[in-house]
Amino acid sequence: MNLLPLNIVVIGGGAAGFFGAIACAQANPDAHVTLLEASRQPLAKVLISGGGRCNVTHACFEPESLVQNYPRGANALRGAFTRFQAKDTAAWFAAQGVYLNIEADGRMFPVTNTSETIVECLIKTAATAGVELRIGTPVVSVKRKLSPQESGKEEGFEIILKSGETKNCDCLLLATGSSLIGYKIARELGHQIEPPVPSLFTFNIPESTLRALAGISVNPVQLRLFAGGKTPLQQTGPLLITHWGLSGPAVLKLSAWGARVLHDSHYQAKLLINWLPDLQQEQVRKKLLAVKQEWPQKAIALHRGIDLPHRLWQYMVARSDITTEDRWAGLPHKKLNQLVLELTQGEYLINGKGAFKEEFVTCGGVKLKEVDFKTMESRLVPGLYFAGEILDIDGVTGGFNFQSAWTTAYLAGKAMGTTDSGKNTQR
DSSP, X not given: OOOOOOEEEEEOOSHHHHHHHHHHXXXXXXXXXXXXXXXXXXXXXXXXXXXXTOOOEESOOOHHHHGGGOTBTHHHHHHHHXXXXXXXXXXXXXXXXXXXXXXXXXXEEETTOOTHHHHHHHHHHHHHHTOEXXXXXXXXXXEEEEOSSSTTOEEEEEEEETTSOEEEESEEEEOOTTOHHHHHHHHXXXXXXXXXXXXXXXXXXXOHHHHTTTTOEEEEEEEXXXXXXXXXXXXEEEEEEOSSEEESHHHHHHHHHTHHHHHHTTTEEEEEEESOTTSOHHHHHHHHHHHHHHOTTSBTTTOOOSSSOHHHHHHHHHHTTOOTTOBGGGOOHHHHHHXXXXXXXXXXXXXXXXXXXXOOEEEEEEOGGGEETTTTEESSSTTEEEOGGGBSOBOOTTTHHHHHHHHHHHHHHHHHHTOOTTTTOOO
């Protein structure tokens, strides 16, 4: 009997696939690690992420705080983050000579400010570790193999490529992102899939007068989302008005937490906006009354007394049925109340969703209860591992989705590299 090196295959040449393959090869230099990527361009999503800058992770170094940024997967990731988290990601890249810069909002980018740095680092490190990269190699199916030693026992995997070639391995890592082929393979091997739906998207608002304000941003605002009769969801943060409606961090976070309920309600929902969340409603009223008393003959549309962009103030005034000629002195109590409500709980109808630049994120994927988050190995199929977005995990914007990819891939790669599966196979 010959002792042969461990044979590992990783399907998916994205962030999780590369990181998992590297972790495996570094944990076991004798293992033969093959990375299969369907397209001709590995790490394509990394290249365009963060507007071409690559938001590698977020400067949140306490696992308990870090998990608060995951609408789905927080409980599963809590333990995983104690083994590999954002500071470990930064240290890993630094060890490869790639340093990260922390921005004011906590996002971490390479100091070069280009995603090409991250792509080149992963490709170079994988090659140095001995990973065999095969691009343009789509997989169509995966089957369990029967053990040659024990009749009827399943051991290892047979991978069928689109070319007709088959490839055998002892351990398999699925890091296929939210692709249909990854879900298909996972199902064929016995796993359940939570139906994938979009996360991280902008809101379409069918109100032309609002969209005419495109480019105006306000920080902070408070948003409350009412959809599908569920308990309202709330987020506070920067808001950007766009040509199609609303975007910005507050909207994107709300879209992540509301991904399922918004999908189920066909992206028809009600949104309440508090444009002045740092003030109580009565404080807003007092400010407006002070302006009315001090500048009674000024036009309301031209003299605001409230810290909002001028064009946005004029829009609020018009929304309160106040004309451009109306003066503060003649403002009736009823219209003053209406203006206060527009400023603190203005109502807007969401009618559809937009895209968020190049950030394609979904919720849904392999059910987390079927995966051991200490090793990322399947609880159903020995030797099968998962990493990245194929899992029912998604984070809000800010580097959190990459961090869950790095963490799950590192744990999977390290576990595969140190497993005993297949080491005593006679070939």
